[in-house]
Amino acid sequence: MKAKQITALLMTLALAAPLTACGGKDSKPTQESMESVESSSGNVAERFDELTDEDGASAAESAEAEASTEESGIAAESTEAEAPPEESEIAAESTTPPAAPGEPSYSFAEGVLTISGGGAVTGFHDSSVSEGWTDIVATATFETDTDAINASVQKVVIEEGITEITRGAFSGCSNLTEVVLPGTLTSIGAGAFQGCGLTSLDIPESVTSIAWGAFSGCGSLTSVTLPSGITEIQELMFADCTSLSSIQIPAGVTAIGGKAFYNCALTEVTLPDGLVSFARDVFYGCPMTELTIPASVTEIDAVVQYDYGKSLGVTDYTFEGDFTIDQVVIALEEVLYLSFERPVTVRTHSGTVIEGWLNKQRDKLQSEISMESQLTIITF
Secondary structure, eight states: OOHHHHHHHHHHHHHHHHHHHHTSTTSOOOHHHHHHHHHHHHHHHHHHHHHOOTTOOOHHHHHHHHHHHHHHHHHHHHHHHHOOOOHHHHHHHHTSOOOOOOOEEEEEETTEEEEEESEEEOSSOOTTSSOOHHHHHHHHHTOOOHHHHHHTOOEEEEOTTEEEEOTTTTTTOTTOOEEEOOTTOOEEOTTTTTTOOOSEEEOOTTOOEEOTTTTTTOTTOOEEEOOTTOOEEOTTTTTTOTTOOOOOOOTTOOEEOTTTTTTOOOSOOOOOTTOOEEOTTTTTTOOOOEEEEOTTOOEEOOOOOEETTTTEEOOEEEESSOOOHHHHHHHHHHHHHHTTTSOEEEEEOTTOHHHHHHHHHHHHHHHHHTOOOOEEEEEO
């Protein structure tokens, strides 16, 4: 069909449409009929464009062109769907935090407890984990008694991925002589290794928190390497580690809790220059004879570190700084009393409150109890 014939036919249809919609040639057009006309005219124009082009192409040729256009559109959509992500999207994905660590898993054979996976290690049944290590060992050894289960463990290997050892996790494992800690570990709970048979301990640098009494009662422990990231040695941390003869306190430690090294075998300890808080009886019962309190200390309890029952302890004290009168009374009153039983030396800067208070109180007590003090004050 030629283009002119198509045009004529379509124009006839376009003119007939409004007459039909309006109910005849004498009828007045309504709003609805006018919308119908506009719609019909639009449809005709669209269909006309489909059937003809500037070169008078045939309807078949136009249909082929339309099909080709649709295929091109589909291909374009497919290309857009498969396009690689933008660089910004890739960067966002690479910095997305990793999934939360899973739970630990345990295996036990020939006295060796191996712990892998992630999360926190616990030594007792905890609803937050699938099962504690004691359940695994109990099954392997056919033991139900807690002491017998603990005594079965001789070595613990904690693999990378574990981040925490919870409170009392290995407490009472008297035959546990060796433990391997991972570089992913960040915290050790209170009493975690209390009463174990450990002989040496290397705590990884990743650990930043060690709770009170974590290694108390480890009587065979002779050496410990503490991580540089800890800022506090909490109370009773190494209490009754009777074989521990040396310790290096990290430079970043600002506080030492009460009886942290109670009844250890320490003969000499250097306190870090940044230490701020020094609690009571930190080295009580240790055979060390000298102690220097750095000038950075501003919070101090009774500084005397002497075990009257064993007749051993510190008798030579050096104070690199000074304290208020109230602090001096708290810190040095017992040191002064000690001087009436055995020789005591206190070294301090000339003109300090420490020097003035000790001189005055010594004279006062000598007069009241009619005894001579063996206190020697050396200034520098």
